[in-house]
Amino acid sequence: MPASDPANPQPTVVAEGLTKHYRVGDKQPGLFGTLRHFVKRKYRNIEAVREVSFTVAPGEVVGFLGPNGAGKTTAIKMLTGLIAPTSGRAEVLGFTPFDRKPGLLRQLTLVMGNKQQLMWDLPAWDTYRVNAAVYGIPHDEANRRVKAFAELLELEKELTQPVRKLSLGQRMKAELIAALLHHPRVLFLDEPTLGLDVNAQTAVREFLRAYNAEHGASVLLTSHYMADVTALCERVIVINHGRILYDGTLAGVVERFAPYRQVTLDLEQPVEAVVLAGFGEIEEHTGQTARLLVQRAALTATVERALSELPVLDLTIGDPPIEEVIAKLFASGEEDQDDRGYPENQENAEKEAAA
Amino acid sequence: MSAGVAAELSPRGSRHWVRVAGALLGVWYAFMLTYRFEILLWMIATCLPLIMMGVWIEAGASGLFPDITAVSVARYFLAVFVVRQLTVVWVIYEFEWHVNSGRLSSYLLTPVDPAWRYVTMHLGEQAARLPFFVGVVALALLLYPAALRGEEGEGWWVPSLWQVGWFVVLTYFAFFLRFLIQYTIAMLSFWFERASGFEHLSYLLFLFCSGMLFPLEVLPTAVRELLLWTPFPYLLWFPATMLSTGDVELTRGLAVLLGWGALLLALNRVAWRRGLRRYSAMGA
Structure with missing residues (x-):
């Protein structure tokens, strides 16, 4: 130990x-x-x-x-x-x-x-x-x-x-x-x-x-x-x-909980969300800028495809902020197999709030 | 751990505890002074002995009770009032709140038993209360000067040094006994959310058996003898009678008082240890 x-x-x-x-x-x-x-x-x-x-x-x-x-x-x-x-x-x-x-x-x-x-x-x-x-x-x-x-x-x-x-x-x-x-x-x-x-x-x-x-x-x-x-x-x-x-x-x-990277796109002209969704999970999208989460494994292929298919002005790749990783981690924790069959998380939160 | 650190952290013996007590007393006194108006109100709320004094002066004068006179009960209840002012204990309300809110946690994290804080809190409050109740006693004597100079045939009320000395000692014994009773009941806060309910019950016994409502001399001898084996007379009647007449069985009284004290202390420590296992440190 x-x-x-x-x-x-x-x-x-x-x-x-x-x-x-x-x-x-x-x-x-x-x-x-x-x-x-x-x-x-x-x-x-x-x-x-x-x-x-x-x-x-x-x-x-x-x-x-x-x-x-x-x-x-x-x-x-x-x-x-x-x-x-x-x-x-x-x-x-x-x-x-x-x-x-x-x-x-x-x-x-x-x-x-x-x-x-x-x-x-x-x-x-x-x-x-x-x-x-x-x-x-x-x-x-x-x-x-x-x-x-x-x-x-x-x-x-x-x-x-x-x-x-x-x-x-x-x-x-x-x-x-x-x-x-x-x-x-x-x-x-x-x-x-x-x-x-x-x-x-x-x-x-x-x-x-x-x-x-x-x-x-x-x-x-x-x-x-x-x-x-x-x-x-x-x-x-x-x-x-x-x-x-x-x-x-x-x-x-x-490394461990974010098997994806963050791709930020500056676009020449607005692109519809439906189109962008084909490249990754949209985190933020305001007309000519978009932030996507792309699986690490598919990163190279996705970037190549984006550069050829989208009117890209600029493209940057980075790690998602730690806050977001943690938030996602906690959210996924909810789906974690809970063998006791009740939402303990919520109850405990109430207990803490009451105190 | 390095030797230097170990030396700095070693307990410091009695001088250390004198310093702890001094610092706590000073701080609680300052704390209580910020509540001086409330203390005045609390003091007025504990004026029951003075009301009883008024009632019993009439009864004493009526000659219905052969053992007491108007002057003797006046002196007795004045002494009761003083003892009461120096033995007011409210630790259960404080403790109950600390357990239920989790405020006890910050006390538990320092290397001094929380009881030190509670005891010094009370002593600090007594000090803040002192000028008020001295004023009330002076006023009562002014309104009923016979208590001091006596009626014809009775002398001035001049307690001997021996009486005064024991009065002070017994009054603080009474305070610690009352504190132990209430602090032990307060331990029930670990099991019940409102331990003060039990205190109301104990207060009822206190009211009737301590000599707060009537001097124990008016009771039949057998009843009084029985009561003298309980802790209650030692909370008021015993020290008050020591000052008013000095006519008490000191040795037996001390033995019973200290016996109850030891028993309650043991009970308190056992309940404290068991209770802490149930403490959930809510909110913290």
Whole structure:
């Protein structure tokens, strides 16, 4: 198994056959459904994470990708010790996370874009003071660390005003300082840029990159913004329906899941969609420009045919953007044989939305 | 792990915990001060002992109860009011919300048991409440000065140093016992969505058995003796009587109080460990 992988002799994070089942109430809508649910509870078993195995090496930044309800957050909850796995093994820095030993908690952090640890009515500095005490960081050292982080994130006077008065971007930055004050060696980042504007996203991304460079921390990152993933991760793990679909380099995702290339055509005169459809799957078509997806195997033949049959001004060939590959991958995951006969994906998404 | 890192991460013994407690207290005090108006309202909502004082002064004066006088119940209920102000516990509502919303997660991820935060939260609130209730006690004494100077034949109310010392100790014991009772019931949040329902039940027992509505002296001896084996009298009656007359069986009281404390602590830790296995960290 990965733990004995000679390339990564001592992984910081190990998931081995990690599985989590939830029991959730199943109530039909309406008064009748409510009454029936009251008299006779019906439950359903949700397999949120199924037999997930991977490792993360020291200093490695891994993107954890998957649609809503794929099981990413559940896996992270198990790896941070918030919930107990139904079966399988989680290990972080040699500890079993669910034991919540102080030795592990002092070296680990979890940042969630939709949750906060800062005290809402007080300035962020008050939370830092508590964290400094809790993690046993001397006063001067804590001051120095906060200053250094704040400088990188371009925060300063914001740290002494109540957290509720901060903008979403400022709050996330202030959260990051709280989460990293103890210089953790393992970072779990669940949608750290959720809802932030482009500038704030970039700032957070750059900050995480700088932290990783300086401290060599292992990072497991989930994000719906592919820019986060492409900027920070060399490696991605794609998960859907609680199972790992892919674990490898970012470039490899395109290789493996995009057996087609993107052909962009500039045309001399408009060509009808019906005609273009004969060359490949139309992604975009606006009069004289068109973007087609063409199977790799048929690329040469298709390009030759297009050049001879269409009024082509210019033709470029490239890889489809990673976002599209991932989106297609998730869409195809829906068709994946689902042996349980119910759309788990949707249910989990609802569960996450409700929370 | 390198030796340097290991040294930096080692636990720091008692000084470390004093610092943690100090930081938490300071921050919660600041937090509670932002709610000072609400605290004033909460305090008014816990003025039941003063209302009971009014009722029982009449009853005491009527001579219906041979063991009590108007002055003795006035002193008793004033003491009850003070104990009550220092033992208000609401951890169950906070905890229930934290479990159901997943907010408990951020507490679970730091190397300090969440109970530290909940206890210091209450102590911070007490500190914020202090100026208000001192004012109320002063006002009550102004309105009923007899409580202080006594009627004819009764002396001034001057508790001995010994009484005051034990009153303070017993009041904080009462706080921790009340906290343990409620925090243990709060663990049911892991199994039921609304554990506070059970708290309402326990509050009813508290109301009738703690000496909040009547001094336990008015009960038949057998009933009172029975009650003294339950935790409830130690939440109000025991410390309050220590201040008002000092006429309590200290040794037995301490033994029962600490016995219940130890039992609840054990129960609490077992429920905590089992409950965490059921925690689903919703939303996070």
